[in-house]
Amino acid sequence: MCASVESSVRTQLDSLSSISMNVVYSNAIKMNFREFSTSYQRNGTAPVHQAASREKAMAIHDIVTAMIGAYQSASEINLYTMDGSCVEAGYWLKTTSVNLERLPWYSQVLALNGHKYITAPIVNRQLPAKGENQKSQKFISLVRLFLEPDGTPEGIVEVVQDCDRIFSLCSQLESQNPDSWVFIYNSRKELVYPYQSDSSYPNYYTMITQASSKDDKAGILNTGSSGKYLFAEQTIEGYDWTVILIKPKSAFNRSLSFFRITFFLIGALSILVTLFICFFISKRLTVPLEKLTAATGKITISRVLNEKKVNLTSADSRIKELSLLCESIRSMYEKLRFTSQEVLLSRSEETRAKFQAAQSLINPHFLYNCLTNISVMAEEEMNEDIVQMCQYLCDYFRYISSSRDMIVPLKEEIFYTECYLNCMQMRFHEGFSYTMDIATETEQFYIPKLIIQPIVENAFKYGFQISPPWQLSISSYAEHGRWYLKVEDNGGLLSEEKKNELLRLYENLDMDKEWNSLQIGNMGLKNVCLRLRLLYGAEAVFQIDCSSSKKTSFIVGGPVYQSREEYYEQHPEL
Structure with a gap:
């Protein structure tokens, strides 16, 4: 489950990254964006400039719409000039002026110098949200600079995506497995999923890091008063995101209860049937075996050495092997008595002879x-x-x-x-x-x-x-x-x-x-x-x-x- 979530989220992030790279390397977008920037800066001087800037914005919108396709692989794409002009393309077309320095990601994007920067979930009431995100309306943006040939910043591209689209599999798995919870942390170790609620969650990433080694991708997490949890951890390569799936150990054991009870009942029934069969078979064998046991019990050293002969009882069994065994034991008993008495007599005569020899x-x-x-x-x-x-x-x-x-x-x-x-x-x-x-x-x-x-x-x-x-x-x-x-x-x-x-x-x-x-x-x-x-x-x-x-x-x-x-x-x- 954890690997599936990792694969799904990585696919969505790869899609956002690909869109941003396509925008950055699209000559058509760059050319229209430069002309839009030039016309937009002269917006107040003449109507002809307003028409020119709108025309370039429409051209950018058409290219972006074709790029993200009919399935809306991104909710919106924003293109910013370095002086604050902005073209919002995708769901609708809009041109605005913004103060870039007030944007929360501006300084980090400049520092990355063209590398991608992914924000935490941000509320955006101007964009329509889908699914479980309709209430919270949170979106994640992938932002990067696009540069002039000489390496100077030319503008900023922001690809915005609905959180429900990025984390759709997470919500689906949690609904199918009520006792399982998915937590996703970005490269800055900020919690990006779950995003619907503002309630605080324990920092499972820190707890797991402290409780296990780096090589442990699964194990048991002891949270003290909250109990023990099974966890699995996956890292999204290329983004340094961490996917953690948590499940209470008690809930995991509950899922085995049906199997355990069924297995126990089948085992108990098998044992009872086996015991009944064994009892039936042993009943047929017990009587002659008891007689044979009684007969062999009479073979003691005192009876073997006793001059009075003690006869062994017969097993009277219909089983040929038991009858032969009983006769063999009786024959062995007779030979043992005869041999033992001969040996004792010989030992007695030998001892007496030795003593008399020494005395003589x-x-x-x-x-x-x-x-x-x-x-x-x-x-x-x-x-x-x-x-x-x-x-x-x-x-x-x-x-x-x-x-x-x-x-x-x-x-x-x-x-x-x-x-x-x-x-x-x-x-x-x-x-x-x-x-x-x-x-x-x-x-x-x-x-x-x-x-x-x-x-x-x-x-x-x-x-x-x-x-x-x-x-x-x-x-x-x-x-x-x-x-x-x-x-x-x-x-x-x-x-x-x-x-x-x-x-x-x-x-x-x-x-x-x-x-x-x-x-x-x-x-x-x-x-x-x-x-x-x-x-x-x-x-x-x-x-x-x-x-x-x-x-x-x-x-x-x-x-x-x-x-x-x-x-x-x-x-x-x-």
């Missing part, structure tokens, strides 16, 4: 140590002590050779550990002593079998490298749902660096690699650590404390179990 390494190791002790005692002719040691050895071997149980009460483990310690005491006499501080509440806790003896042997091998007497203490206690066994010797030979090295080594053990490299010798503490981690996982306790002077403590522990049943319930793999 202690048996020959202990036997070698005891036989070595008996050999030394025989060399020293300690026959009675040998008999007593053999008795302790027999009792202890009955204990360690039994592979039926992998966990025993702590009280039983302590009893057979004392058998071993008694054997060592018979060997070293006053050079070795031990103490037991077993908490009564811990005696019935179930702990891994043969968990203490490797630590005790480690003390004899590495801890008692100082001069006798050697001392060993074994204590137990319970804290925060765990049992703890503490074996402490007075060797005090384990440095802080060695302790940290051992702990790092045992914390980073590769379980699979260690099981594949089990050996009888040099496996005491590592054996204990492996079995604790196998039984208890992350809850296993394996600590070394060498902070006390000349003392080294080994602390092991794990979760508390009051019976074998409670332990095997938590560890079904064993």
Whole structure:
């Protein structure tokens, strides 16, 4: 719309400019105008001069009438001599004398020296107006000098046009679009349209210039209390006029309401129809799918691992694909139960075998140590002590050779550990002593079998490298749902660096690699650590404390179990 207004107004202004240029360059008009000027200046001297001036004025009128044509491309053309003589041609013929200096455009026209000057709308009651301009009777003039060959001003040509003719499209668009307003500013930024009313309008040109950049030809204008407006801007090239079209944003949105409501209704109807079709189709599929869902819901890890078989219900669907799917799920369930139970059985046997393998390494190791002790005692002719040691050895071997149980009460483990310690005491006499501080509440806790003896042997091998007497203490206690066994010797030979090295080594053990490299010798503490981690996982306790002077403590522990049943319930793999 803005571009259409710009094109229409530019066409009218081009027409006025063309007429003025035709007048300026018309030799016939110039010649008759010079003769009119000469005769008119002698107007008072003789009637012959009056007749001559009128004749030249008539000739100018005829040429102008032919120039503007029957459609009145200009309302009037005024030719002024520099001394104030004037010929008004076009709608009628008239000759007058005027004071040029009193004309509002005179000084600007002289300054332009032949370039066009367009006035703002001016009221002219002497010319008939058309259309909406009949009441206001405002006209716009395009004025320019025509010059002598030497460049001196010869006269002035003024082409007058009805504002209704120039701005006819503006009025038409505003009548067709009541919420749209057209504003046109001339090169001096004077408001030239609307011209009908004298009421003041906001200066939209200034507001738009301040609110947007020069490159923005359209956008949103926020006028504060008046609200927001959409605007479009066009510049009339060659005249530096600016066409601005304003429309309230709310009115623009209103024009979309019918489309929005229609689109919403069509969309809602489409959704309802789609929902109805989907409901009808899903109703046919829901029943067998619900049965299939119920059947698959029975496939839980507990039911898969349960020895009691749970049969899945059939979908009973007439849809071949669903029936095949249901049968496939039932077949998968049966295979899953069989495979899972086989895997669990294999894992259980593997774990049990690993634990028994680690435990069995202690048996020959202990036997070698005891036989070595008996050999030394025989060399020293300690026959009675040998008999007593053999008795302790027999009792202890009955204990360690039994592979039926992998966990025993702590009280039983302590009893057979004392058998071993008694054997060592018979060997070293006053050079070795031990103490037991077993908490009564811990005696019935179930702990891994043969968990203490490797630590005790480690003390004899590495801890008692100082001069006798050697001392060993074994204590137990319970804290925060765990049992703890503490074996402490007075060797005090384990440095802080060695302790940290051992702990790092045992914390980073590769379980699979260690099981594949089990050996009888040099496996005491590592054996204990492996079995604790196998039984208890992350809850296993394996600590070394060498902070006390000349003392080294080994602390092991794990979760508390009051019976074998409670332990095997938590560890079904064993």
